[in-house]
Amino acid sequence: MEEVADLESQQVDKMETLTRTPTTQKSSEEPRYKLIAEDIVASYNGIQAVKKVNMKFREKAVTALIGPSGCGKTTFLRCLNRMHELTKSATVTGKVLLDGQDLYSNREDAIMHRRKIGMVFQKPNPFPTMSIYDNVAAGLKLNGVKDKKVMDQIVQGCLEMVYLWDEVKHDLKKAGMSLSGGQQQRLCIARALAIQPEVLLMDEPASALDPIATQKIEEMINELKKEYTIIIVTHNMQQAVRVSDYTGFMYLGDLVEFGETKQIFENPRNEITAKYVQGQFG
Amino acid sequence: MITIEQRAEFRKHFRNNISSRLITDKIVKGIVFGCVLLAIIPLGSILLEIVRNGAPVLSIEFLTAPPGAVGSDDPGGIGPAIQGTLMLIGMSSLIGVPVGVLGGIFLSEYGNNKYGQMIRFFNDVLAEFPTIVIGLFAFAVIVLTLGYFSIVAGMFALSVIMLPIITRTTEESLKLVPVTYREAGYALGIKRSVVIFRILLTSAKSGLITGIMLSIARIAGETAPLIFTILGNSDFFSGFDQPVDALPLRIYRLANLPYDTATAQGWGGALILILIILTLNVGVRYLFLRKRGGGGRFRIAAGG
Amino acid sequence: METVKLRGGSPLYDKIFKIGAAIAATYVLAIIVLIVVQLVTNSYQIWAQEGISFLIGSDWNAVEGSESYGAAPYIIGTFVTAGLAMLIGVPLSMGIAMFLSELAPKFLRSILSFIVELLAAIPSIIYGLWGLFVFRTYLLNWVETPLNNAFGGSFWLFSGTPFGLDIFTASVVLAIMIIPTIASISREIMIAVPNSQREAAYMLGATKWEVFKMAVVPYSKSGLVGASILGLGRAVGETMAITMLIGNATGQSAFPSSLFSPGQTLSSIIANEFPEASSGSLHMAALIGCGLILFIIAIVINIVAQLLVSRVLKTHQGAVLV
Numbered sequence: 062m063e064e065v066a067d068l069e070s071q072q073v074d075k076m077e078t079l080t081r082t083p084t085t086q087k088s089s090e091e092p093r094y095k096l097i098a099e100d101i102v103a104s105y106n107g108i109q110a111v112k113k114v115n116m117k118f119r120e121k122a123v124t125a126l127i128g129p130s131g132c133g134k135t136t137f138l139r140c141l142n143r144m145h146e147l148t149k150s151a152t153v154t155g156k157v158l159l160d161g162q163d164l165y166s167n168r169e170d171a172i173m174h175r176r177k178i179g180m181v182f183q184k185p186n187p188f189p190t191m192s193i194y195d196n197v198a199a200g201l202k203l204n205g206v207k208d209k210k211v212m213d214q215i216v217q218g219c220l221e222m223v224y225l226w227d228e229v230k231h232d233l234k235k236a237g238m239s240l241s242g243g244q245q246q247r248l249c250i251a252r253a254l255a256i257q258p259e260v261l262l263m264d265e266p267a268s269a270l271d272p273i274a275t276q277k278i279e280e281m282i283n284e285l286k287k288e289y290t291i292i293i294v295t296h297n298m299q300q301a302v303r304v305s306d307y308t309g310f311m312y313l314g315d316l317v318e319f320g321e322t323k324q325i326f327e328n329p330r331n332e333i334t335a336k337y338v339q340g341q342f343g
Numbered sequence: 344m345i346t347i348e349q350r351a352e353f354r355k356h357f358r359n360n361i362s363s364r365l366i367t368d369k370i371v372k373g374i375v376f377g378c379v380l381l382a383i384i385p386l387g388s389i390l391l392e393i394v395r396n397g398a399p400v401l402s403i404e405f406l407t408a409p410p411g412a413v414g415s416d417d418p419g420g421i422g423p424a425i426q427g428t429l430m431l432i433g434m435s436s437l438i439g440v441p442v443g444v445l446g447g448i449f450l451s452e453y454g455n456n457k458y459g460q461m462i463r464f465f466n467d468v469l470a471e472f473p474t475i476v477i478g479l480f481a482f483a484v485i486v487l488t489l490g491y492f493s494i495v496a497g498m499f500a501l502s503v504i505m506l507p508i509i510t511r512t513t514e515e516s517l518k519l520v521p522v523t524y525r526e527a528g529y530a531l532g533i534k535r536s537v538v539i540f541r542i543l544l545t546s547a548k549s550g551l552i553t554g555i556m557l558s559i560a561r562i563a564g565e566t567a568p569l570i571f572t573i574l575g576n577s578d579f580f581s582g583f584d585q586p587v588d589a590l591p592l593r594i595y596r597l598a599n600l601p602y603d604t605a606t607a608q609g610w611g612g613a614l615i616l617i618l619i620i621l622t623l624n625v626g627v628r629y630l631f632l633r634k635r636g637g638g639g640r641f642r643i644a645a646g647g
Numbered sequence: 648m649e650t651v652k653l654r655g656g657s658p659l660y661d662k663i664f665k666i667g668a669a670i671a672a673t674y675v676l677a678i679i680v681l682i683v684v685q686l687v688t689n690s691y692q693i694w695a696q697e698g699i700s701f702l703i704g705s706d707w708n709a710v711e712g713s714e715s716y717g718a719a720p721y722i723i724g725t726f727v728t729a730g731l732a733m734l735i736g737v738p739l740s741m742g743i744a745m746f747l748s749e750l751a752p753k754f755l756r757s758i759l760s761f762i763v764e765l766l767a768a769i770p771s772i773i774y775g776l777w778g779l780f781v782f783r784t785y786l787l788n789w790v791e792t793p794l795n796n797a798f799g800g801s802f803w804l805f806s807g808t809p810f811g812l813d814i815f816t817a818s819v820v821l822a823i824m825i826i827p828t829i830a831s832i833s834r835e836i837m838i839a840v841p842n843s844q845r846e847a848a849y850m851l852g853a854t855k856w857e858v859f860k861m862a863v864v865p866y867s868k869s870g871l872v873g874a875s876i877l878g879l880g881r882a883v884g885e886t887m888a889i890t891m892l893i894g895n896a897t898g899q900s901a902f903p904s905s906l907f908s909p910g911q912t913l914s915s916i917i918a919n920e921f922p923e924a925s926s927g928s929l930h931m932a933a934l935i936g937c938g939l940i941l942f943i944i945a946i947v948i949n950i951v952a953q954l955l956v957s958r959v960l961k962t963h964q965g966a967v968l969v
């Protein structure tokens with residue numbers, strides 16, 4: 062179970078061929094990995110929740126993380142942008158390479174890299190005292206965007222991408238907390254998109270959304286992957302099939318199987334994976 | 344929808360300002376750490392000076408003898424003050440503890456309503472009251488009525504000061520007792536009052552004792568209310584209708600005297616007082632591990 | 648358990664117990680009401696005699712025959728010292744609270760929290776003693792005299808002759824005394840901010856300081872204001888240390904004319920002059936009148952503070968039993 066789940070031999074994704082420039086096309090036989098997790102071990106109070114997981118995430122592709130509740134998906138995802146260690150009594154070892162640079166090598170790099178890794182949390186957490194506009198713009202101000210026009214454009218663009226714009230365009234000054242749960246979740250996605258990250262970590266982004274909003278978010282993911290590396294945790298298998306190119310199945314803190322989504326769902330190599338994707342437990 | 348071209352355009356507006364922001368971060372951390380150091384310095388200085396100036400005057404005589412005549416060669420001791428403080432603590436607890444504990448029980452077990460909320464609120468307000476006002480109040484109610492300064496008036500003032508502290512800590516510790524204990528008691532058909540006394544108060548014992556000890560530490564150092572109630576005395580206790588002395592009051596009087604011997608004795612008294620208070624506080628800390636994180640509700644206040 | 652049950656008694660017993668507890672709880676209310684009544688009746692004489700000029704006048708003469716009382720300088724002195732103490736104490740307290748809740752490593756956190764609580768436990772009289780015999784000299788030599796030499800001639804704030812027993816010394820010691828209160832409550836309030844808020848800011852690439860500004864402060868603002876106001880309440884009612892350090896001016900001269908001029912507060916005038924006032928005299932009524940003014944100021948401050956603090960901490964505290 063601990064072998065590096067590599068995807069060396071996978072065929073090049075269609076979307077990639079469309080968007081890549083000729084030069085990168087040449088090197089596309091050797092796939093580019095945006096984010097590489099090496100030997101990630103994460104624990105709470107000394108109890109391991111993620112046990113030595115190795116995973117490579119392809120650039121401009123969507124990777125889904127599935128697995129039964131409590132198997133460590135959230136914990137693993139939170140290791141990828143050094144969010145895990147902020148939890149009390151939580152520890153983590155291992156490496157996370159973003160474009161070849163280790164996030165864990167020093168603290169200051171972590172702050173710089175986090176901007177490139179947007180995150181949507183399992184529970185919506187808008188800044189309650191900030192307006193809708195300010196929630197989305199929060200990261201922009203941090204990163205030195207001064208031009209008000211550009212800021213307006215980005216805020217509108219991001220809210221449009223999460224299909225929230227039409228619902229809130231008349232009261233952008235309203236408090237972010239005044240929105241419904243699903244709207245708050247979309248606001249949080251917009252906030253993560255606004256900083257123009259390169260990697261997007263999404264922890265069950267659609268769990269609080271109705272089918273229409275879910276569909277829109279999935280469309281958005283499809284659109285975003287032209288440029289982004291997306292990792293999405295989901296309990297919804299259909300969703301994993303619909304949006305992801307690769308899927309990793311986690312169980313009791315281990316990465317049991319990792320491969321092309323099609324293969325994982327149609328032709329799982331591992332027995333537990335097979336049981337899980339057939340809905341026999343979880 | 345934001346296109347890839349737009350995104351590239353947007354990214355141009357991002358500043359690579361991380362290094363300056365990290366410098367700001369470092370400066371702020373430095374300032375904040377400086378604040379902590381600045382706050383510790385007075386504590387260090389106070390403890391140091393008290394020990395340095397107070398220790399030389401300590402002796403059996405200092406602890407037991409009454410003060411000598413003002414300005415005379417024999418400075419005497421602070422015996423009556425220590426006696427008075429111990430008596431005041433004991434007598435105030437006689438009222439403050441039972442009433443406070445009962446009030447706390449009421450708030451915790453029967454206080455989940457408007458009336459309880461109101462009591463809780465005013466209890467917190469009273470806990471933060473200027474103690475000098477409570478002293479004036481005790482003066483008006485007891486001293487003016489009886490016609491003399493006495494330990495009774497001092498006891499009344501101090502009991503009013505300790506009461507809200509005990510009520511609050513009792514309530515807090517009772518609330519920490521798991522619901523299951525209560526349910527188990529009620530399920531067995533035991534009367535509520537018995538459940539409270541036999542099960543809840545026993546389980547909440549350490550919290551209760553914490554509250555009582557902290558309230559004692561608090562009143563031990565109270566000075567202002569004593570000026571209006573016990574007045575001060577150079578002799579040992581001689582009756583419930585006579586002024587008495589107390590440690591903080593004696594320190595105040597000694598500090599105001601223009602003699603070095605008096606000042607030294609003031610430091611000696613301060614050493615005894617701080618030993619009492621620190622013992623109570625450190626004792627609380629180590630005898631009973633606090634259940635709530637910071638123990639903010641068990642906070643104690645500087646005396647008036 | 649069986650024996651316990653046998654001792655249970657009747658429902659009547661339960662009822663009596665409940666009533667007893669209710670009476671004990673109500674005692675607090677009764678005390679507050681009685682305090683108001685007593686302060687009003689015992690200061691009635693001064694209000695009858697001086698009327699509004701007790702509040703706005705500044706004459707203070709206890710000599711029989713030419714008695715005249717105006718508390719305005721002391722009211723102003725109370726606010727000036729408390730205000731200065733806040734000016735010094737609040738930023739420091741927020742820094743300490745931030746360090747304790749956001750930055751300190753675990754072991755330091757509990758040690759420092761304990762130290763802050765010890766600071767709060769030191770009685771006023773000891774701060775007064777230390778201020779009078781130790782701290783005053785440092786303040787005089789290292790702060791007051793240099794400031795006076797440099798700016799005394801040109802800037803009224805630093806004029807006068809520094810002696811160390813003045814508004815400045817009293818305010819600084821007062822600040823030291825209220826810091827533990829404000830810092831420990833603020834720390835609790837900051838800790839009550841959910842981590843998900845901090846994480847949202849971290850995700851955007853914020854530094855610790857930016858996380859604090861962006862996620863912690865806005866979320867806990869009203870509680871932090873409440874904690875500071877609670878500190879103000881303490882500062883306003885503080886007596887012994889102030890009495891020993893403020894220089895005890897009376898009448899006109901008690902109006903604060905510079906940082907280095909002696910002053911007087913409502914509480915210090917009471918503590919200072921009480922031994923000289925005889926029961927039933929106008930002088931005594933004037934002092935109790937000062938107590939009434941102090942009471943009103945303190946109760947307004949405290950009610951505001953309690954409302955702000957309890958709202959924040961209550962939502963965090965979890966379920967209440969029964």
Ligand SMILES: Nc1ncnc2c1ncn2[C@@H]1O[C@H](COP(=O)(O)OP(=O)(O)OP(=O)(O)O)[C@@H](O)[C@H]1O
Nearest residue numbers: 105106110129130131132133134135136137148183
């Ligand atoms: N803050 C925490 N403190 C202690 N243990 C935790 C904490 N958060 C998670 N755990 C434990 O770590 C394990 C993994 O949790 P994690 O949240 O990563 O699961 P998950 O796969 O995201 O589950 P879900 O699908 O329900 O969100 C679980 O056993 C959980 O009990």
Ligand SMILES: [Mg+2]
Nearest residue numbers: 134135136183
């Ligand atoms: Mg999860």
